[in-house]
Amino acid sequence: MLNKIILLILLISSLFSETLEVKNITFTTENDSDFRGDNDYTYGSEISILFYRKDLNNSLLHIPFTDYKLQDNYISFSYAHQIYTPEDLKNQNLILNDRPYAGYMYFKSGLYQSYNKTLKSLVFQLGMLGPSTNMDRVQEVIHANIGSDVPEGWDNQLKNELVIQINYGYKEYMELSNKSVFIPEYGFELGNASTKVFVAGLYRWGDIPKDYGSTQIDNTNANKIPLDPNRQYKNAWSYCLNLSFKANLIARDIFLDGNTFLDSHNVDKNIFVAEVGYGVSVNYGHLSIDYLRKHLSHQFKTQNRIPNYGSLVISYNF
Structure with missing residues (x-):
């Protein structure tokens, strides 16, 4: 499956080889099992490719209401999948006070415009939720191979549903000193998977x-995404520490609210969820490796544990 995804991304890039310049290829894997057992958001992975757009004539590839000609324009293509489970993996029955099992896979394409140390993002996401993703089988195989408990409640997972998302974000790169930077961000997500x-x-x-x-x-x-598309990479080690926060006001979360159009298990979600994170970035030449750890406040009323998970991000920059 992964080979097919990579071939698809390479095919897309070859179709636009004269107008797109590859800037980076990134692989991300996320898991909660390095600190505790599997539950909540328990596993995810993503492969993505970012291009710099040299041809600006296609008006469909610009963020609306922006002066794209003054900005550095990028486009990305990604494939990702994610797994969500309740806390008790040995229980075959529906667990009423815990989140439902859910498997999710999607393709994502984003438009990005950078100008004067600001970044605008408009991301389109098309995915599938439910048994057709085979995420139950993925988790069962992984757990069997590592000797962990095989989850037994996947018969209660959320049903098949097509997911369509449009997400917008705005960032600003603020240099506080030659050794410190603050990057504020705001945005929204709109769709049947997430509205916030x-x-x-x-x-x-x-x-x-x-x-x-x-x-x-x-x-x-x-x-x-670089501040300068012509950035040069030196063969030298560099390191930095990262601290982050995020405040979410949530109208819909399909992984807690359940299916949009079909009857399914759901829990009483919290409409406000806070996040804090920390991590380290290591860079050498064109290669960069980031480890990020995120802790969230309770996402639903009957949640026992504070959810947290780690992300390993490996990028090769051109």
């Missing part, structure tokens, strides 16, 4: 790369 508004911020300290930072799966922005 958010504000966020990222503080970086150290040898800071000249980009808008790394992001976790299913966030609005792409990874490692």
Whole structure:
């Protein structure tokens, strides 16, 4: 499956080889099992490719109501999948006070415009939720191979549903000193998987790369969008520390509210969810590796644990 996804992305890039310039290829994997057992958002992975757009004649590839000719324009293509489970994986019955099992896979394409250390993002997401994703089988195989408990409640997962999302974000790169940067962000998500508004911020300290930072799966922005598309990479080590926060006001979360059009299990979600994160970035030449750890406030009323998970982001920059 992964080979087919990579071939599809390469095919897309070859069709536009004269107008697109590859800027980075990124692989991200996320898991909660490094600190505790699997539950809540338990696993995700994504592969993405970011292009710099040299041809600006196609008006369909611009963010509306922006002066694209004055800006550096990028486009990304991504494939991702995610797994959500309740806390008790051995229970075959429906667990009424815990979140439903859910498997989700999607394709994503984003338009990005950078100008004067600001970044606008408009992301389109088309995906599928439910048994047709085979995420139950993916988790069962992984757990069997690592000797972990095989989840037994996937018969209660959310039903098949086509997902359509439009997400918007705005970032600003603010240099506080030659060793520290603050990147505030705000935006919204609109669709049958997620409808919310958010504000966020990222503080970086150290040898800071000249980009808008790394992001976790299913966030609005792409990874490692440079401030300057002609940025040069030196064969030298650099490191920086990252601290982040995010505040979400949520109208809909399909992984808690259940299916949109069909009857399914759901829980009573919290409409306000806060997030804090920390991590480190390591760079050498064209290669960058980021580890990010995120902790969230309770996402629904009967949630026992504070959810948290880690993200490993590996990028090769051109």
